[in-house]
Amino acid sequence: MALEHTAEADHPLDPLSADEIESAYEILTGEREIGDSSLCIKIELAEPTKDALAAYDDGGDAPDRRARIVIRDGEERKTIETVVSLGDETVVSWEHVEGAQPSIAIEEFIACEETVKENSEWQAALERRGVEDTDRAMVDPWSVGHEFVPEGVDRSKRLAHGLTFLRPSEDVGDEGYAKPVTGVHTFVDLDRMEVVKVVDYGPPDEDEPFPPEGMAYREGDIDLREDLTAYNVDQPDGPSWSVEGQKLEWQGWHMRVGWTQREGLVLYDIGYEDDGEVRSIIDRASCAEMSVPYGTTDINDRFKNAMDVGEYNIGRLAKSLTNGCDCLGHMHYWDAVMNTAGGEANVLENAICLHEEDNGTLWERSDWRTGSDEVRRRRRLVVSFVAAVGNYDYIFNWYFYQDASMEVEVRLTGIDSVSAVGPDEDPSGYGELVAPQLNGPIHQHFFNFRLDANVDDGPNTLYRVENQQVPAGPDGLDPMGDADDRTHNPGGNAFYAKREKLASEEAAKELIDPLKGRYWQVVNPAEENRLGKSTGYRLMPGGNVEAAVQPDSSVMKRSGFIRYHLWATPFREDERYPSGRYPNQHPGGAGLPAWTAADRDLEQEDLVLWYTLGVNHVTRPEDWPILPVQVYSFKLQPVNFFEESPAIDVPPQHAIEGQDVPGHGESCGADADDD
Incomplete structure (x- = not known):
C-alpha cells in the first residue's frame, strides 16, 4: 500500500x-x-x-x-x-495574563506522576490498602476545575488532581485501570512540583479495596476469532486527490490542512469548484473545545470535568497513525510539528491521515418500465486524527462527499473512567457495573466545533428551518368536504418548512429539535441560483443530547457552551475558543456566554457558527475492557448553492475501472439494452 x-x-x-x-x-x-x-x-x-x-x-x-x-x-x-x-x-x-493558568504540558504530566509516587502520605495510603510495591502504581493527573478544590488548597496555584491506579506488574505496558485506588486524591502544585495535599476517603471496602479482576485486550492476551478473511483496499492507479504541501483538492473540494497544539486538525479555506470557480464555504473549521462532565454524586468521581482541548492541548496528545490500523488503503500523511517544554521542535509523524473510502450508494435510478438502471457508488474523502487523552481515545473524522456535502464525526473509544465499589454495592443510575466491583460513572461528552462560515464570500445571514403544522380550522376536519374560507388545511395533512431569520446572538442560541426536523441554514442574500433563491449551506444535526448538569453548576459556568447546541457570533479575530483563552482553573463565564451577552447583530455578517455535539454515556459491561467506538456526527449540505445535483456527473464503476462489474449483467449503471 x-x-x-x-x-x-x-x-x-x-x-x-x-x-x-x-x-x-x-x-x-x-x-x-x-x-x-x-x-x-x-x-x-x-x-x-x-x-x-x-x-x-x-x-x-x-x-x-x-x-x-x-x-x-x-x-x-x-x-x-x-x-x-x-x-x-x-x-x-x-x-x-493576570491569573491565567495555561494548559497542562505533557512534561508536567510525567513529572506530576513522579512527584506523587515519591510522597510519603500517598505511599502510606496505598500501604493501608495492602499495596507494598508502590512502583506498580500509575497516577493520572486531572485538571482540578475550580469548585472541587479541597479546603486548605490555594486555588491560585497551578494545580493537578492525581488519581491512582495499580498495574499488575511494574511493566509500564501493563494497564492499571482495572484496579483504581479509589478514595485517594493527591493535589500537586505544578509550578513547584510538590504535593500540597493528600486526601484519603478510604477504600469502598476495607477487606476488598480493589476489584478482583484484571483486564485483557491486547493481541497476545486474547483468543482471537479465526473466521475473518482478509479485506484489502486496492487503488492500482493511485488516489483521486491532489496534494501540494498543505493544499488539498479532491472531487471539486479545495481546502488547506493545518494543525495547532490546542485544537489538533484545523481546516482552512474550504470551498467547492463549480464551473471552474472555487466558491467559498468555510474559512476555518476545528474542534475548538470539549467538556466531559460526570454526573455521579460520589465524592470520588463527581469532580471530573475534563476540558481536553483548552486544559490539555488535544493536538499535543495526538498519536502517530499507522497503515492498516487507523487508516486503510492508499494514504497520505501530514506530520504535526509542535514544541517541547524546553522550546525545541517535536515532530509527530503521521499525525493527520488522508484517504478515500467507499461509502455505499451515492444515487440510483431503476426504471421498471424499460428495465434500465443507473447506479453510482458514493466515495468520500477522510481527513482525520486520533488523540489519546488518558484513558479515552478520540477519533476525529472530517468527511467530504461527491454531492458537495460534508460530515464531521467523532468516534469515542478507549477505556471508561472507573472507580471501585464494595462487593455488595450496586451504583445503578449514577453509574453502572462494568465488571465485578468496578463502577463506570454516568457522564457526557460535549464537543464544540467552530465553523467560520463564508458562503460565496459573504456576508451571510442565519435562518432556522423546521416543520410547521397548519391549523385545521375552528370546525374541525372534513376530509371529504371542500376547502372554504374557514381553513387552509381541510384534510389535516398540511405542513410546511418554516424559515425564521435569527437576527441576533440571543435569537441564535438554540437546542436541536429532531421532532420538528430542525436545522439551520447560512445563506448569502447577495447571491442567487437560477431559481432566484439565495445560495446557502445548512447544518443538519445528528444524534445529540442536552446537558444534564444544573444551570448554576460549576461545570456549566466553566463550560457554558454546553448550554446550547447552536451559537452564532459575528466574526472577531480574538474570539477563537468557546470557553475563553485560558479555561484551566478558570471560575467560568468566559467565551461564548460573555461575548453573546452583547446580543450583537447577525444579519449579513461574517458569521461564525459554534455547534455543540453531545454524547450521553450510560456505561455497560459491553464497554469493558475497551469501549467499542461510539459514533456521533453532524452534516453540512448545500441548499440552492448549485443549479442541480453536483453528484450527477460521478461516473459509474465500470467507467472508473474500465471493465464490466461481475454479477450485474453487462455493467453496473448501464442500460440493459446497451450492447
Whole structure:
C-alpha cells in the first residue's frame, strides 16, 4: 500500500516548521528573560488577520510569519503570552495574563506522576490498602476545575488532581485501570512540583479495596476469532486527490490542512469548484473545545470535568497513525510539528491521515418500465486524527462527499473512567457495573466545533428551518368536504418548512429539535441560483443530547457552551475558543456566554457558527475492557448553492475501472439494452 509524506509548503496559513519553532524560541529568549524554571507551553502560528490574508490572495505580499508563544514562569507564578516576528526576528508583543493558568504540558504530566509516587502520605495510603510495591502504581493527573478544590488548597496555584491506579506488574505496558485506588486524591502544585495535599476517603471496602479482576485486550492476551478473511483496499492507479504541501483538492473540494497544539486538525479555506470557480464555504473549521462532565454524586468521581482541548492541548496528545490500523488503503500523511517544554521542535509523524473510502450508494435510478438502471457508488474523502487523552481515545473524522456535502464525526473509544465499589454495592443510575466491583460513572461528552462560515464570500445571514403544522380550522376536519374560507388545511395533512431569520446572538442560541426536523441554514442574500433563491449551506444535526448538569453548576459556568447546541457570533479575530483563552482553573463565564451577552447583530455578517455535539454515556459491561467506538456526527449540505445535483456527473464503476462489474449483467449503471 502506497504511503506519501508532505514536504514543507509556503503559505501564510501553513503551520510553523521545526526550524521556525526553534527560531521563535531563540528570538524570545534572546530578547527577554523568561526564567530558568519556565516552561514553554505552546509555540504556534499566530495566524494572519483576514484582512492580511485577503490582501495576499489579491496578489499582495505574504503577511509576516509570526509565532504565538505561551510561557509559564513557575518561579514567579506568571503566565506570559507573547508574539514573535520571525521575519523581523523580534518580540512584537508581551502580555502577562493576570491569573491565567495555561494548559497542562505533557512534561508536567510525567513529572506530576513522579512527584506523587515519591510522597510519603500517598505511599502510606496505598500501604493501608495492602499495596507494598508502590512502583506498580500509575497516577493520572486531572485538571482540578475550580469548585472541587479541597479546603486548605490555594486555588491560585497551578494545580493537578492525581488519581491512582495499580498495574499488575511494574511493566509500564501493563494497564492499571482495572484496579483504581479509589478514595485517594493527591493535589500537586505544578509550578513547584510538590504535593500540597493528600486526601484519603478510604477504600469502598476495607477487606476488598480493589476489584478482583484484571483486564485483557491486547493481541497476545486474547483468543482471537479465526473466521475473518482478509479485506484489502486496492487503488492500482493511485488516489483521486491532489496534494501540494498543505493544499488539498479532491472531487471539486479545495481546502488547506493545518494543525495547532490546542485544537489538533484545523481546516482552512474550504470551498467547492463549480464551473471552474472555487466558491467559498468555510474559512476555518476545528474542534475548538470539549467538556466531559460526570454526573455521579460520589465524592470520588463527581469532580471530573475534563476540558481536553483548552486544559490539555488535544493536538499535543495526538498519536502517530499507522497503515492498516487507523487508516486503510492508499494514504497520505501530514506530520504535526509542535514544541517541547524546553522550546525545541517535536515532530509527530503521521499525525493527520488522508484517504478515500467507499461509502455505499451515492444515487440510483431503476426504471421498471424499460428495465434500465443507473447506479453510482458514493466515495468520500477522510481527513482525520486520533488523540489519546488518558484513558479515552478520540477519533476525529472530517468527511467530504461527491454531492458537495460534508460530515464531521467523532468516534469515542478507549477505556471508561472507573472507580471501585464494595462487593455488595450496586451504583445503578449514577453509574453502572462494568465488571465485578468496578463502577463506570454516568457522564457526557460535549464537543464544540467552530465553523467560520463564508458562503460565496459573504456576508451571510442565519435562518432556522423546521416543520410547521397548519391549523385545521375552528370546525374541525372534513376530509371529504371542500376547502372554504374557514381553513387552509381541510384534510389535516398540511405542513410546511418554516424559515425564521435569527437576527441576533440571543435569537441564535438554540437546542436541536429532531421532532420538528430542525436545522439551520447560512445563506448569502447577495447571491442567487437560477431559481432566484439565495445560495446557502445548512447544518443538519445528528444524534445529540442536552446537558444534564444544573444551570448554576460549576461545570456549566466553566463550560457554558454546553448550554446550547447552536451559537452564532459575528466574526472577531480574538474570539477563537468557546470557553475563553485560558479555561484551566478558570471560575467560568468566559467565551461564548460573555461575548453573546452583547446580543450583537447577525444579519449579513461574517458569521461564525459554534455547534455543540453531545454524547450521553450510560456505561455497560459491553464497554469493558475497551469501549467499542461510539459514533456521533453532524452534516453540512448545500441548499440552492448549485443549479442541480453536483453528484450527477460521478461516473459509474465500470467507467472508473474500465471493465464490466461481475454479477450485474453487462455493467453496473448501464442500460440493459446497451450492447
